[in-house]
Amino acid sequence: MALLKVSGLAKSFGGVKAVxxxxxxxxxxxxKAIIGPNGAGKTTVFNLLCGVFAADAxxxxxxxRNISSLAPYVRARLGVGRTFQNTxxxxxxxxxxxxxxxxxxGLRLNAFAYLFRWPAVARAERQRREIAAxxxxxxxxxxxxxxxxxxxxxxxxxxxEIARALGTRPEIVLLDEPAAGLNNAETDRxxxxxxxxxxxxxxxxxxxxxxxxxxxxxxxxVVLDQGAKIAEGPPLLIQEDDRVIEAYLGRPADNA
Amino acid sequence: xxxxxxxxxxxxxIVCGFGLLASLPLFLNDFLMTIAVVxxxxxxxxxxxxxxxxxxxxxxxxxAGLYGLxxxxxAVMSTKLHLDPWLTIVAGALxxxxxxxxxxxxxxxxxGHYLAMxxxxxxxxxxxxxxxxxxxxxxxxxISSIPNLKIGHLILDQTGAYFYVVLAAVAVSLxxxxxxxxxxxxxxxxxxxGNELAAASIGVDTARAKLFIFTLSGVFAGLAGGLYAHYLxxxxxxxxxxxxxxxxxxxxxxxxxxxxxAAGLGAALLTVISEYFRTYQDWSLxxxxxxxxxxxxxxxxxxxVETAAVAKRxxxxxxxxxxxxxx
Amino acid sequence: xxxxxxxxxxxxxxxxxxxxxxxxxxxxxxxxSRQIINFAQGEFVxxxxxxxxxxxxxxxxxxxxxxxxxxxxxxxxxxxxERFVILPLKNAASxxxxxxxxxxxxxxxxxxMLIWGKExxxxxxxxxxxPWNIMGATILPQQIFIIAITLVIVVGMQLFFRLTVTGxxxxxxxxxxxxxxxxxxxxxxxxxxxxxxxxxLGAVAGVSIAPLVMMSFGSGAALGIKGFSAAxxxxxxxxxxxxxxxLSLGVIESVGAGxxxxxxxxxxxxxxxxxxLLIKPSGVFGKIGTRRHAR
Ligand SMILES: Nc1ncnc2c1ncn2[C@@H]1O[C@H](COP(=O)(O)OP(=O)(O)OP(=O)(O)O)[C@@H](O)[C@H]1O
Ligand SMILES: [Mg+2]
Numbered sequence: 001m002a003l004l005k006v007s008g009l010a011k012s013f014g015g016v017k018a019v020x021x022x023x024x025x026x027x028x029x030x031x032k033a034i035i036g037p038n039g040a041g042k043t044t045v046f047n048l049l050c051g052v053f054a055a056d057a058x059x060x061x062x063x064x065r066n067i068s069s070l071a072p073y074v075r076a077r078l079g080v081g082r083t084f085q086n087t088x089x090x091x092x093x094x095x096x097x098x099x100x101x102x103x104x105x106g107l108r109l110n111a112f113a114y115l116f117r118w119p120a121v122a123r124a125e126r127q128r129r130e131i132a133a134x135x136x137x138x139x140x141x142x143x144x145x146x147x148x149x150x151x152x153x154x155x156x157x158x159x160x161e162i163a164r165a166l167g168t169r170p171e172i173v174l175l176d177e178p179a180a181g182l183n184n185a186e187t188d189r190x191x192x193x194x195x196x197x198x199x200x201x202x203x204x205x206x207x208x209x210x211x212x213x214x215x216x217x218x219x220x221x222v223v224l225d226q227g228a229k230i231a232e233g234p235p236l237l238i239q240e241d242d243r244v245i246e247a248y249l250g251r252p253a254d255n256a
Numbered sequence: 257x258x259x260x261x262x263x264x265x266x267x268x269x270i271v272c273g274f275g276l277l278a279s280l281p282l283f284l285n286d287f288l289m290t291i292a293v294v295x296x297x298x299x300x301x302x303x304x305x306x307x308x309x310x311x312x313x314x315x316x317x318x319x320a321g322l323y324g325l326x327x328x329x330x331a332v333m334s335t336k337l338h339l340d341p342w343l344t345i346v347a348g349a350l351x352x353x354x355x356x357x358x359x360x361x362x363x364x365x366x367x368g369h370y371l372a373m374x375x376x377x378x379x380x381x382x383x384x385x386x387x388x389x390x391x392x393x394x395x396x397x398x399i400s401s402i403p404n405l406k407i408g409h410l411i412l413d414q415t416g417a418y419f420y421v422v423l424a425a426v427a428v429s430l431x432x433x434x435x436x437x438x439x440x441x442x443x444x445x446x447x448x449x450g451n452e453l454a455a456a457s458i459g460v461d462t463a464r465a466k467l468f469i470f471t472l473s474g475v476f477a478g479l480a481g482g483l484y485a486h487y488l489x490x491x492x493x494x495x496x497x498x499x500x501x502x503x504x505x506x507x508x509x510x511x512x513x514x515x516x517x518a519a520g521l522g523a524a525l526l527t528v529i530s531e532y533f534r535t536y537q538d539w540s541l542x543x544x545x546x547x548x549x550x551x552x553x554x555x556x557x558x559x560x561v562e563t564a565a566v567a568k569r570x571x572x573x574x575x576x577x578x579x580x581x582x583x
Numbered sequence: 584x585x586x587x588x589x590x591x592x593x594x595x596x597x598x599x600x601x602x603x604x605x606x607x608x609x610x611x612x613x614x615x616s617r618q619i620i621n622f623a624q625g626e627f628v629x630x631x632x633x634x635x636x637x638x639x640x641x642x643x644x645x646x647x648x649x650x651x652x653x654x655x656x657x658x659x660x661x662x663x664x665e666r667f668v669i670l671p672l673k674n675a676a677s678x679x680x681x682x683x684x685x686x687x688x689x690x691x692x693x694x695x696m697l698i699w700g701k702e703x704x705x706x707x708x709x710x711x712x713x714p715w716n717i718m719g720a721t722i723l724p725q726q727i728f729i730i731a732i733t734l735v736i737v738v739g740m741q742l743f744f745r746l747t748v749t750g751x752x753x754x755x756x757x758x759x760x761x762x763x764x765x766x767x768x769x770x771x772x773x774x775x776x777x778x779x780x781x782x783x784l785g786a787v788a789g790v791s792i793a794p795l796v797m798m799s800f801g802s803g804a805a806l807g808i809k810g811f812s813a814a815x816x817x818x819x820x821x822x823x824x825x826x827x828x829x830l831s832l833g834v835i836e837s838v839g840a841g842x843x844x845x846x847x848x849x850x851x852x853x854x855x856x857x858x859x860l861l862i863k864p865s866g867v868f869g870k871i872g873t874r875r876h877a878r
Contacts, residue, residue: 050457076459088454090447101443102458111468114441115432121439128440168458315678362861368677369620373811374860377853380808384850498804502685509682541693548686552679553671 001064003028003203004049004080004172009058011044011227018044020227022058026172031194031204033214036224037247042207043085045224046174049205050082051075063171077105081170083161085177085207091150095141095160098149099132102167135166138200139193155186162193166202173197175206179213191217215239223247270430277423281416289415293487295527296422300480302507302523303433303516304473309505310513311442312469313449314364315372317501318379322474324386324496326352326481331399331491332392341405345482349475355382356474357467364466379501386493398492405486418487425483426520429476433516436472445469503530506544510551512558521560587719592837594717598726600833601733605788606810607817607825608740609781614819615757616770616777617669619680623688625807627782630695631657631789632798636704646709654786660691661782665775673771688803696800703797706790729791736787737826744822753777757820805849809836812856818866827868 002025009022019041026032034042047053049060051072059068067075076082081102090098107124114121136142139159144152152160158178165173175194179187187210194217198204208214214221215235223231223238225247231238238244280292301323308314329348334341363374386393393399405412405421412418436442447455448462455462485491503526511522526544533540555562606624613621634656638649668683675683710724743750756763756773763770788806789798796802813832817824832852840848859866 052453052456071461072453072456073459073461076457082457084454084457088451088457090450090454092450093443093446097443100440101447101455101460104440104444104459107440109440111441114439115435115472117435117439124440164458309678313678315681366860366864369618369681370815370860370864372681373620373815374857377808377857377860381850381853381857384847384853388847502689505682505685509678513678538693538697542690542697545686545688545690545693549668549683549690552675552683552686553668556675556679 003063005061007059009048010056011048011053012056017227022229024222024232026203026205028203029201030219031198031217032220033218034207034222034224035214040224041227042224043176046176050080076168079171081165081168082174083165083176087157087161089149089157089160093149095147095149096132096145098160098164099135099167100128102164103128103131105168131167135163138196139163140189155182172203177207179208179210274427281419286415289419291531293415293419293422295524296426297480297484298523298527299426299520300429301477301504302519303429304476305504305508306513306516306519307433307469308473309508311445312466314466316375317372318375319477319504320496320500321379321382322352322356322477323481324382325355326478327485327491328386328393330482331402331485334403335399341403341486348482349479352478353471353475357471360467360470380498383493383496400490402485402489422483506548510559512561515561518558518560590718591720592841593834594720594722596834596837597830598729600830601729602788602792603809603813603832604733604826604829605784606806607813607829608822609784610811610814611822611825612777612781616774622684623691624785624810625803626688626691627657627785628789628806629798629803631786632793633695633699635790635793636706650790653790654783657786658779658783661778662775665778692800692803703799705797706793708794725794732791809852812852815856815859816866817868824866824868
């Protein structure tokens with residue numbers, strides 16, 4: 001059974017059809033990519049999956065449950081983690097705290113516990129620290145745990161966003177262009193991280209323009225063009241697909 | 257560990273600070289002790305407001321109304337129903353919290369300037385109600401002969417004694433505030449303040465977090481109101497107007513909203529200034545208005561927070577020059 | 584009998600409402616150019632009235648000259664406000680701007696008190712104070728003047744925004760500051776103009792009601808809140824909405840005060856404000872399509 005199932009999803013902004021009648025599924029433990037030219041609607045799909053926008057039509061099912069009408073924070077708590085194309089870190093906090101902040105899901109205490117500092121708070125805090133340490137190690141940022149997040153270079157900011165998403169202990173993470181702005185070494189680190197994430201039985205859905213990376217690590221690819229799905233399948237087949245080639249080559253300068 | 261040591265130093269600082277404050281009645285005359293009591297009462301409200309402004313990133317220009325609600329609740333319950341003032345102060349705090357919850361529920365959907373105006377309106381309406389519901393509140397004349405607090409047979413009608421009550425209340429509210437700030441709750445709030453979208457993406461229920469803080473700040477304001485009523489033993493609607501709401505917000509921003517302690521210092525500073533210069537009130541208000549503007553332009557994070565930042569930088573420079581002290 | 588009573592409510596309401604409309608327009612102009620609410624808007628009104636008093640009563644200038652001089656002074660005040668307070672806060676958080684304009688309102692209010700003292704003052708009626716009679720209701724020439732001047736200003740503003748280069752630029756800068764900047768419109772300059780305009784509108788309101796009310800240094804707060812309520816009722820970004828909001832608020836207030844209780848008159852605007860904010864923050868006369876995204 002699919003972990004995430006999207007059926008008939010649609011979203012317009014004013015007159016622009018950002019996503020139209022999109023259906024696909026992500027199987028558990030899969031690494032799947034959504035690719036497509038700039039403006040194809042990839043980020044919009046993520047925003048629909050996470051509930052940042054309400055869809056005009058269609059449903060999102062997660063672990064067999066229709067989550068289409070749930071608020072973003074509820075979806076996050078259910079196990080849908082994500083990163084942002086334009087990294088949105090909490091710059092004022094330390095690297096470690098960025099991840100700890102994400103440990104709401106699963107470790108929630110009531111307000112009185114915090115107010116009166118019940119023992120459960122200290123216990124949970126220890127667990128949060130452990131979760132953060134593990135997530136940071138996974139992306140190779142363990143040595144920078146105490147640094148202010150605002151001081152990280154661009155590449156490490158992306159990695160930290162992934163660690164933060166892992167802090168929610170998700171069943172699936174949605175990564176929006178995780179390799180953008182990364183140098184070769186960092187891209188390698190990213191590749192290992194994504195594989196390690198999958199090895200922890202967390203499903204990965206990513207949007208990425210780095211085709212080398214996509215072809216290398218993905219099990220399956222969905223290709224979007226102007227909001228619609230034009231192909232879906234394993235990397236080798238996608239590389240051969242005429243419509244995909246046309247969509248990319250038909251638009252000069254887009255196939256970065 | 258380093259973090260533990262820093263925490264220890266912080267707590268030691270706070271304990272020493274309170275020890276020092278507790279000895280104040282030995283040094284200060286009655287006039288100054290009165291100011292100290294008023295500072296304490298303001299500080300309690302300001303703790304809540306600084307959580308609301310500095311951590312949750314929201315604003316309220318109506319907290320004088322909640323303060324008044326606490327004062328009136330406790331005054332009415334203790335004078336008309338003859339209940340024990342200790343109980344009625346708590347009841348006032350809880351009722352103000354409930355009112356804050358009810359106001360916040362719809363109002364916190366608004367942002368920035370809209371929220372400022374909505375809370376301002378709510379505050380003014382509360383003040384109008386204190387005047388107009390004269391059957392209960394005594395109208396413009398207010399309520400007098402509010403009973404003093406008592407411990408056994410000891411009546412706390414002396415400023416020196418009352419100071420300790422207020423000090424204890426300040427300590428409790430500081431403890432509660434710091435518990436919130438230095439926990440996952442505080443982290444969630446800072447996350448939300450940083451970026452609401454990102455905060456939601458990691459499971460922070462932003463609406464609820466705001467409402468929680470707004471309610472808590474209402475409880476603090478109500479508590480302060482009760483303490484005020486049983487200190488002066490007389491209250492009237494004039495004491496709970498918009499200008500007080502604004503003064504309270506000013507205390508927070510001038511002190512520094514991103515730290516409850518800095519905001520508390522701001523409360524002390526502005527209270528001292530406004531009490532001391534009571535005789536030159538007209539001029540002091542001009543300076544007050546001007547200093548709000550200047551602080552926003554030149555020290556937007558607040559005087560004490562900016563000072564601390566400068567001090568930290570200086571210390572860091574000195575340490576660097578001397579070489580690292582720590583192993 | 585009943586008719587004349589209703590008519591009286593409407594006349595009083597529209598005349599008061601016209602004042603609220605002028606103040607509301609000030610809020611709208613500034614909000615459109617800079618997305619802030621100027622908490623000192625009410626002070627422009629008061630200082631306008633007070634300055635006119637000084638020019639007319641103390642300096643013995645002819646009334647029209649005194650009025651124009653007062654409006655000019657307040658306009659310059661608005662420009663200075665923008666240059667010395669708003670401009671330096673270009674990159675500040677909205678909370679800082681709220682506090683800064685509150686600070687300015689305190690500064691201006693107490694400054695007015697130091698200059699003019701605490702007594703209330705009033706100007707003579709511009710065209711005499713003999714009321715006219717319309718079907719049993721009365722209207723003062725001053726009220727007619729207020730309604731007329733508001734009408735003139737509203738029409739004038741529409742023409743200004745539609746026909747002049749500066750007006751079009753201001754409109755463009757308010758609709759889409761980014762795009763306007765790309766087209767070479769200096770939006771900072773537009774913010775300054777909007778403060779000048781708002782201050783001038785406030786001053787016009789101030790001199791126009793000075794003959795009807797006892798104005799003192801503290802009158803600005805209530806006027807500011809009412810003008811703001813009117814602006815919110817009208818959707819805050821929409822000048823025509825602000826005018827309609829002002830007029831309807833005036834009528835609601837006079838009817839409410841007449842039918843229910845005058846004790847709650849001061850609360851009526853606030854209740855309207857809260858209801859609109861909580862139920863339909865985009866305003867009753869709000870125009871869709873002018874709302875901006877949060878950054
Ligand atoms: N919040 C929004 N408001 C209006 N239009 C939007 C919004 N978000 C996206 N769009 C539009 O929807 C379309 C799809 O945008 P989207 O960001 O999903 O593309 P993308 O595939 O992620 O592109 P890129 O590769 O550049 O990140 C674009 O035309 C974009 O302008
Ligand atoms: Mg994108």
